[in-house]
Amino acid sequence: MEKWHDAQTITFWLVIACSVMFLLVFTIIRVAYVGFKRIVQAGIDESNMKLDHQKKLLETSILAQEKERVRIAADLHDALIGKLITIQLKHQLAKDPEEIDDMLQESISEARRISHDLSPPLIEHKSLGELIETVTDPWQKSIRIAFHQDIRQEDTVTPMIKIHFLRIVQELITNIYKHAQADQIDIHLRCTPKWITLLIRDNGRGFDPEAIKKGLGMYNIELRMQHIGGTYRIKPARSKGVSSILALESKTESVL
Numbered sequence: 001m002e003k004w005h006d007a008q009t010i011t012f013w014l015v016i017a018c019s020v021m022f023l024l025v026f027t028i029i030r031v032a033y034v035g036f037k038r039i040v041q042a043g044i045d046e047s048n049m050k051l052d053h054q055k056k057l058l059e060t061s062i063l064a065q066e067k068e069r070v071r072i073a074a075d076l077h078d079a080l081i082g083k084l085i086t087i088q089l090k091h092q093l094a095k096d097p098e099e100i101d102d103m104l105q106e107s108i109s110e111a112r113r114i115s116h117d118l119s120p121p122l123i124e125h126k127s128l129g130e131l132i133e134t135v136t137d138p139w140q141k142s143i144r145i146a147f148h149q150d151i152r153q154e155d156t157v158t159p160m161i162k163i164h165f166l167r168i169v170q171e172l173i174t175n176i177y178k179h180a181q182a183d184q185i186d187i188h189l190r191c192t193p194k195w196i197t198l199l200i201r202d203n204g205r206g207f208d209p210e211a212i213k214k215g216l217g218m219y220n221i222e223l224r225m226q227h228i229g230g231t232y233r234i235k236p237a238r239s240k241g242v243s244s245i246l247a248l249e250s251k252t253e254s255v256l
Contacts, residue, residue, distance in 0.1 A: 060219035128157050128165060128196075129189055135169050136187065143177055143185060150190040156250040157196060164224040165198060165246065168232075171221055172200050172244055180204025182241060191250070196230075198246040206236050 084107055123131065129149045136145045169187070176182050182204030190197045218234075221244075225232040230248035 056219060060223055123159050123162055127151070127154055128162050128191070131162055131166055132169055132187065132189065135166055136173070139173055139177070143173075143183060145173070145185045145187065147187045148189070150188070152190075152192045153250070154191045157191065161196070161228055161248065164228050165196075168221050168224055168246060169198070169200065176200075176202045176204060176242075180206070180242065194250055196246075196248045196250055199243060200246075201241060201243040203241040206240050206242050 086103065126134075129147075129151060133147060136147055139145055173185065176185055180202050182202035184203045186199075186201045188197075188199040188201075222232050225246060225248070228248060230246060233245045233247075235243055235245075
């Protein structure tokens with residue numbers, strides 16, 4: 001009998017073959033398990049990151065509301081109540097009526113400004129472009145602002161969208177004026193049947209988006225865009241400065 005017909009030889013090679021098959025199957029199962037575990041862990045990590053981010057946005061919303069309350073309270077106390085007390089004292093001392101009238105007019109103007117900050121008047125009847133102009137006009141004394149519009153359709157711009165875009169414009173202009181050392185801001189608004197986009201670009205010193213730490217203002221902007229279903233992106237300009245881009249699908253319905 002030839003050697004390969006020997007029972008021991010056949011058994012030996014069968015054991016070798018089974019061992020190889022076992023190792024191969026074990027390796028495949030092991031690799032699949034490790035890969036599946038990594039995918040599951042990546043999903044868990046991503047979910048945790050999203051949860052942490054949502055918590056941060058919620059904290060930002062609460063802080064932003066509290067900050068706004070403090071600002072309004074300060075405006076009422078310093079700008080309005082102080083003037084009214086002065087008027088009262090002057091009236092008790094029988095001061096010049098014309099001076100009192102002037103101070104009353106100033107108080108009315110301050111009250112109107114605070115009311116405007118809380119809710120812009122006629123927001124349902126004014127276009128988004130007109131409302132942005134009312135926000136940018138007072139800044140023209142401090143920084144040059146060029147506002148450009150490309151309005152092809154604006155029927156889908158709801159009052160809620162207008163409010164959020166206005167607050168974001170106010171936040172960005174304030175940040176640019178305080179921190180960017182810029183002397184020029186360009187604002188481009190475009191409304192089409194499909195998209196509402198707003199580009200705000202300055203010529204300031206700029207920053208590295210990867211290195212900057214998000215502050216309350218940045219989270220507040222992101223929260224507002226998330227609330228109306230839009231996106232917000234910030235990037236350095238080609239030469240200097242920063243560009244902020246807001247984009248919202250025109251058919252997106254905002255949540256009240």
